[in-house]
Amino acid sequence: MRKPTVPRLKITPTRVRYIKLGEGGSWESECLKKGIIRIGFGSAQNRRFELCQSGRWNDLAESFIAEGKSKGTATRFTRELRLFFEDDGSMLWITFMGERLCWGRVDRAKPALHADAKGVWRPIRDGWRWTDRHGEQLTKDRLSGALTKLAAYRGTSCRVDVSDYVVRRVNGEKTPEVERALTAWKQMKASALDMMKLLVPHDFELLVDLVFTTSGWRRVGVVGKTQKTLDLDLILPSTGERAFVQVKSKTTSTQLDEYVAKIEDGPYNRMFYVFHSGKAETDDNRVTVIGPEQLADLVMDAGLTSWLIRKVS
Numbered sequence: 001m002r003k004p005t006v007p008r009l010k011i012t013p014t015r016v017r018y019i020k021l022g023e024g025g026s027w028e029s030e031c032l033k034k035g036i037i038r039i040g041f042g043s044a045q046n047r048r049f050e051l052c053q054s055g056r057w058n059d060l061a062e063s064f065i066a067e068g069k070s071k072g073t074a075t076r077f078t079r080e081l082r083l084f085f086e087d088d089g090s091m092l093w094i095t096f097m098g099e100r101l102c103w104g105r106v107d108r109a110k111p112a113l114h115a116d117a118k119g120v121w122r123p124i125r126d127g128w129r130w131t132d133r134h135g136e137q138l139t140k141d142r143l144s145g146a147l148t149k150l151a152a153y154r155g156t157s158c159r160v161d162v163s164d165y166v167v168r169r170v171n172g173e174k175t176p177e178v179e180r181a182l183t184a185w186k187q188m189k190a191s192a193l194d195m196m197k198l199l200v201p202h203d204f205e206l207l208v209d210l211v212f213t214t215s216g217w218r219r220v221g222v223v224g225k226t227q228k229t230l231d232l233d234l235i236l237p238s239t240g241e242r243a244f245v246q247v248k249s250k251t252t253s254t255q256l257d258e259y260v261a262k263i264e265d266g267p268y269n270r271m272f273y274v275f276h277s278g279k280a281e282t283d284d285n286r287v288t289v290i291g292p293e294q295l296a297d298l299v300m301d302a303g304l305t306s307w308l309i310r311k312v313s
Contacts, residue, residue: 052111
């Protein structure tokens with residue numbers, strides 16, 4: 001599976017349409033790998049394929065009725081095939097593959113019969129993508145439920161009610177309300193970083209303790225240097241995983257290496273190394289380094305900003 005390219009220019013599609021790639025998503029893997037889009041409705045049958053190619057849509061609808069389909073069903077099937085065959089690349093096609101929203105536009109190549117005789121296909125220009133214009137992942141957890149509900153759609157394709165929202169998300173654009181919230185978040189994060197540096201070592205250790213305990217870890221030992229290389233002794237009740245957390249206000253990679261060398265001293269599966277000033281890196285996969293930026297995010301996610309403000313006031 002190739003990595004999706006990031007579009008440099010904003011997209012301005014004429015319409016947005018959702019498509020399910022095969023029954024139960026059975027065509028998704030092939031479409032993603034080959035960078036194609038597929039549709040069925042018996043379009044691989046010679047007669048029906050000819051009708052689609054020549055744009056004889058009334059005759060196509062009659063062919064479905066002749067098979068016993070209702071007029072309403074025949075009209076819907078015909079409309080979906082017509083949109084697929086007549087798309088000149090100006091339409092934005094979207095689909096959900098797993099937890100990702102994938103999107104793409106067809107190139108001008110005409111639909112071709114698929115080798116499995118179960119429909120036709122068209123190439124997607126530059127392949128399916130699942131990131132916005134800035135490279136941000138378009139996963140369900142980052143999208144509105146008004147859009148993600150389409151993943152449960154039982155038909156083949158349909159128009160998208162929230163097409164403006166889709167285009168905006170693909171283009172990496174935020175609403176004014178979200179922009180204001182992001183600006184406020186960045187300002188608060190910067191303030192949290194500055195406030196952490198005002199904490200005395202004991203209060204900084206307490207802050208780190210609160211971050212871990214609010215995220216599910218349970219403290220076994222007391223806060224403080226009760227052992228030579230130990231500030232926090234933690235256990236994760238759901239898995240039984242044991243970890244120790246070394247907390248440093250200021251640090252260096254050399255200092256971190258000294259603690260990593262002692263990781264075998266206890267019954268620990270992993271180590272967290274947390275600091276608010278300096279720089280520390282390691283290649284040891286047993287060690288998770290949490291620097292000032294990540295720690296500020298964790299503090300805010302844990303709702304500890306008010307605690308931090310009170311401590312430094």
